[in-house]
Amino acid sequence: xxxxxxxxxxxxxxxxxxxxxxxxxxxxxxxxxxxxxxxxxxxxxxxxxxxxxxxxxxxxxxxxxxxxxxxxxxxxxxxxxxxxxxxxxxxxxxxxxxxxxxxxxxxxxxxxxxxxxxxxxxxxxxxxxxxxxxxxxxxxxxxxxxxxxxxxxxxxxxxxxxxxxxxxxxxxxxxxxxxxxxxxxxxxxxxxxxxxxxxxxxxxxxxxxxxxxxxxxxx
Numbered sequence: 001x002x003x004x005x006x007x008x009x010x011x012x013x014x015x016x017x018x019x020x021x022x023x024x025x026x027x028x029x030x031x032x033x034x035x036x037x038x039x040x041x042x043x044x045x046x047x048x049x050x051x052x053x054x055x056x057x058x059x060x061x062x063x064x065x066x067x068x069x070x071x072x073x074x075x076x077x078x079x080x081x082x083x084x085x086x087x088x089x090x091x092x093x094x095x096x097x098x099x100x101x102x103x104x105x106x107x108x109x110x111x112x113x114x115x116x117x118x119x120x121x122x123x124x125x126x127x128x129x130x131x132x133x134x135x136x137x138x139x140x141x142x143x144x145x146x147x148x149x150x151x152x153x154x155x156x157x158x159x160x161x162x163x164x165x166x167x168x169x170x171x172x173x174x175x176x177x178x179x180x181x182x183x184x185x186x187x188x189x190x191x192x193x194x195x196x197x198x199x200x201x202x203x204x205x206x207x208x209x210x211x212x213x214x215x216x217x218x219x
Contacts, residue, residue, distance in 0.1 A: 045113075049188050050074070052111035056186065059107045065100045078104065078184040080142075083177050091137040093145055101142070104184065105149035115189035116151070118142045118158040121165060123176035128162055136160025142182050155189050 032040075053074065060078055061068050070076045085097050093101070108114050120139030122131040139158040147153045163170075168178035 049113045052113045053186070056107050056111045056114060060104065063100060063103050065097075066104070075185060075187040078186060080182045080184070081178070081180065083180045085142070085182060086138055091134070091141050093141055098145075101145050102149055105146050105151045108146075108155075108186070109151050112152075112155075113189050114155070114186050116146065116156045117185040117187070118146070118156065119183040119185060120158070120160040121179060121181050121183065122163050123179040124163040124166065124170045125176065132160055132162035132164075134160070135162050139182060142184075154191070 053076070057068050057070070057076060060066050065080065065084065067079045068076055069079070080097075080100065085093055087094055108116060118139045120135030120137075120142075122135050124131075136159065139160050143156050143158040146156055163179070166175075166179045167181075168175035170176050170179060
């Protein structure tokens, strides 16, 4: 009579269950690198900037006193004719333009990712240096108006460019009127100070002589 070792299936079954459990445990995803996290954050910030940019453009275009030109890099320029803003021989803003600047300040104030560079321009009549000084003082006046209307000063800078950037021929009265303007360059706001440059150096050295300068860019 032959004898044999009894077969016990339980140890084999336990081994199979253990192997099956190990096979179905999902692998833990790798932690994203610091570079990947930075890229994701930059993408989110860019998306937020684009959303605020597009909303601001739509709102600003509602004013008949403003025109908006979009640039390929995402920045855009809001144009206000300085012939409507300033009285002759003055850097003080015409009171009738206050509602326009209230509209600009409220729109930009609601979109904190937007920075503003106020740029003053003149026509080419008169002394170029005087025109540069006058354009800077007028840009400063618009800067001050926006800040007084509640826009964070850290988001607003200004500079003058005199008669260097005409957008119409200066040969006619109509062309000169178009060139007498104030532009607002809107771009992404960088709280770390890498956004718009500080106030133009001419603004720091300009004195009250600008007020006494014979007005040559208004007719």
